[in-house]
Amino acid sequence: MRRACAHDAAVRMAADGDVRTLGAAITVALCGHWDHEPPCPLAPHHTSAERSGDEVTLRVLFAAEPESEADVRSRIETALSRAVFEGPDGVTTRWEFCGAQPSAVRRDELEHAERLMRTA
Template structure:
């Protein structure tokens, strides 16, 4: 059985950083590579970003077994604390993590969370 969770982070990006890089770093931390074949082995996930000046606000939704939730959060935190990611074009994006931690799902996120929970392609162990 999997449950849905939410995680929030605020990053300060360097001026030339790609807004997609932190999401790539998270996917690599959770799945081994940003361009992997489904399913996600540890946690089906989605990263939404909102830019505010040099700050990037992230909301990461993920679905995993309750006994793996801490591991997922630790991997997300480690990916963001690393402060950089090399994109597919070879460009390195850098940032400083200002905050990162668990938050509650908000009502607007529930439909997406339900999709993460029931998507057979993203269920751990599915083929």
């Protein structure tokens, strides 16, 4: 049975860098492609990004089987540590990976986490 998990990460990216590419890179790592039919094969997930200058804080909320959780976290960090991604528009976005860590699901995320866990 899937359980809800969260993972926080930080990167530095140029002010004109598209933060959506970070989520796309994570989706490719977890699902094989940024544009796929639901559900996500390994872990239904949602990535949010907040920018402050050149610093971007990412939060990945996901649902995974307990035996897959470490693999999901590793894939997220591997995708971000590559520090480059070519988007569907052919534009290459670069960033500097600053680090990542597991995090607890917050109270305000519980409803979203429940939906992810129910995703078939």
